[in-house]
Structure formats: C-alpha cells, structure tokens
Amino acid sequence: MKTQKFLLCCLLGLVAAGANAERSNIAVGVGVGTTGIDAGVTYPVMDNLNVRGVISGFNYSKDFENSDLKYDGKLKLFNVGVLADYYPMAGNEDGNWFANNFKITAGLVYNGTKVNVDAKPNSYAEYTINNTTYTTNDVENLNGKIKWKNKVAPYIGVGLGNAAAKKGFSVSGDLGVMYLGKPKGSLHASCSATLSAIPGACDTLQSNVKAQEDKLNDYADKAKFWPVVRVMVNYSF
Numbered sequence: 001m002k003t004q005k006f007l008l009c010c011l012l013g014l015v016a017a018g019a020n021a022e023r024s025n026i027a028v029g030v031g032v033g034t035t036g037i038d039a040g041v042t043y044p045v046m047d048n049l050n051v052r053g054v055i056s057g058f059n060y061s062k063d064f065e066n067s068d069l070k071y072d073g074k075l076k077l078f079n080v081g082v083l084a085d086y087y088p089m090a091g092n093e094d095g096n097w098f099a100n101n102f103k104i105t106a107g108l109v110y111n112g113t114k115v116n117v118d119a120k121p122n123s124y125a126e127y128t129i130n131n132t133t134y135t136t137n138d139v140e141n142l143n144g145k146i147k148w149k150n151k152v153a154p155y156i157g158v159g160l161g162n163a164a165a166k167k168g169f170s171v172s173g174d175l176g177v178m179y180l181g182k183p184k185g186s187l188h189a190s191c192s193a194t195l196s197a198i199p200g201a202c203d204t205l206q207s208n209v210k211a212q213e214d215k216l217n218d219y220a221d222k223a224k225f226w227p228v229v230r231v232m233v234n235y236s237f
Contacts, residue, residue: 027163029172031232036077038230042163048090050164052083052107063120067215068128074116079178081155083107087162103159109178111153113226115146117185117216129189130208130215139205140190144213146220149181155228163234174230183220187213 031038036058044050060075084107089099119142121127127134127142157176189209191202 025164025167025236027170027234027236029163029232029234031230033174033230034227035079035230038232040163040232040234042085042234042236044164048087050085050087050103050162052085052105052163054081054083055079056081066219067212068131069212070120070122071117072120074118076112076114076116078112079109079153080112081107081109083155085159085162090162098160100165101160101162103162105155105157105159105174105176107155109153109155111148111151111178111180113148113180116143117145117187118143119187129205130211132204132208134195134205138192138195138201140192142187142189142209144185144187144216146183146185146216148183148223150179153178153180153226155179157228161232161234163232164236167236170234170236172232172234174228174232176228178226178228180224180226183217183223185213185216185220187216 025044027042029038029040029042031040033056035054035056038054038056040052040054042050042052056077056079058075058077060077062073062075064071064073083105085103085105087100087103089096089102092099119127121136125136127136127139129139129142155176155178157174159172159174159176161170161172163170163172187209189205191205195201195205
C-alpha cells in the first residue's frame with residue numbers, strides 16, 4: 001500500500017509540475033494494450049528526456065483447466081508506473097521522424113494484478129482434486145487466487161512517439177516487458193457437513209487440495225514476465 005501511494009504521489013506530482021511549467025508542454029493521454037485501459041501524463045524534463053506516469057487496469061474472465069480441474073478465472077489488472085523516456089537521437093537536424101521519436105524506456109511499476117479462481121464441477125456435479133473424485137455434496141466451495149511476488153516490478157522497453165514534443169494531439173506506442181517475479185497460487189476448500197461426518201475425510205480433502213495447489217503453481221510458474229504492448233492517443237497543452 002505504501003508503494004502504491006508513493007507512485008500515485010509521483011503521478012500527481014507530474015501533473016503539478018506540468019501545471020507550473022513555463023518552458024515545456026505537459027501531455028495527457030489514454031490508451032489500450034496488454035496492461036488494459038491506460039491513462040497517462042507526460043512531462044519533459046530535458047530536450048531528450050521525459051518523465052511519464054501511467055495507471056492501467058482491466059478485468060477479464062476466462063475458463064481454464066489444470067490437472068483435470070476446471071476453473072473460472074478472473075484476471076484483475078491494475079498497475080501504476082513511473083517511467084523515464086530517453087530519446088537518444090532527439091534533435092536530428094535532418095528532420096528524420098523515426099530518429100526524433102524513437103525512445104528507450106525504463107521505470108518501476110506497482111503491480112496489483114491478481115487472478116481469482118473458482119473451481120467448477122463437471123457435468124456430473126463432481127470435482128477431481130489430486131486424482132480423487134468429490135461431489136458437490138462433499139465440497140461446499142473450492143476457490144483461490146494467484147498473485148505475483150514483485151509488488152514493484154521493473155520495466156524496460158522501447159517505443160515511438162513523443163507526447164510532449166509539441167502542442168496538440170499525437171499518437172505514441174510502447175513495446176516492453178515487466179518482470180513480475182514468481183507467481184504464487186493458493187487454493188482453499190470447505191468441507192461439507194456430510195464429508196466432515198466421516199472420520200479423517202476432511203483432512204484428506206485438505207491434503208488433496210494442497211497437492212492440487214502445487215499443480216496450479218506449476219501451471220502458473222511460466223508467467224514471470226508480463227509483455228507490454230500499448231498504443232496511446234495524447235494531447236499536449
């Protein structure tokens with residue numbers, strides 16, 4: 001929470017700095033990409049260096065299957081980033097558009113993204129948990145979530161466009177990657193009164209759920225990096 005507040009303060013600071021600036025334009029923009037719906041503010045601190053704040057979010061639902069267990073997955077994207085855009089060829093005297101608009105970007109992003117998962121019974125009202133079959137009369141609910149290790153994720157990328165180069169509308173784009181770290185999934189099941197009445201049955205269920213949780217973590221382990229492809233429409237004042 002402290003990190004999120006800090007990055008939000010940086011974002012508000014960019015707006016305040018631009019409002020008081022005399023030599024430079026401040027730009028605001030909206031966009032869309034693999035981070036969801038984006039809103040940003042850009043402030044030029046040097047002729048070849050901009051500081052940019054971006055806040056992104058989106059919700060998306062998709063079913064998936066892992067080790068004979070089907071899930072209803074709900075992805076909740078939320079990121080707040082403070083980025084530096086460096087234009088290594090800015091001021092090109094030949095008026096080359098690519099040279100003046102090519103940027104290298106690096107920064108830090110607060111990562112609030114998570115996935116909520118709810119297990120779904122099959123058409124026979126059964127769950128297969130760690131190769132063991134349970135009915136909906138045995139298990140009242142089976143759900144969990146996946147979160148990532150890095151609450152502050154480093155970002156590096158390249159792009160085209162300088163939102164604050166001149167007054168008016170412009171289009172910019174980003175191509176990069178965030179390192180989110182190792183994802184960690186958790187699953188929780190509630191034993192029904194029927195299952196709890198059988199000695200040891202509820203303990204066995206919880207052991208099977210823990211084994212199924214390990215399988216979910218193996219499935220999610222490949223998602224350490226988050227690709228960023230983003231297009232934004234900006235307006236500079």
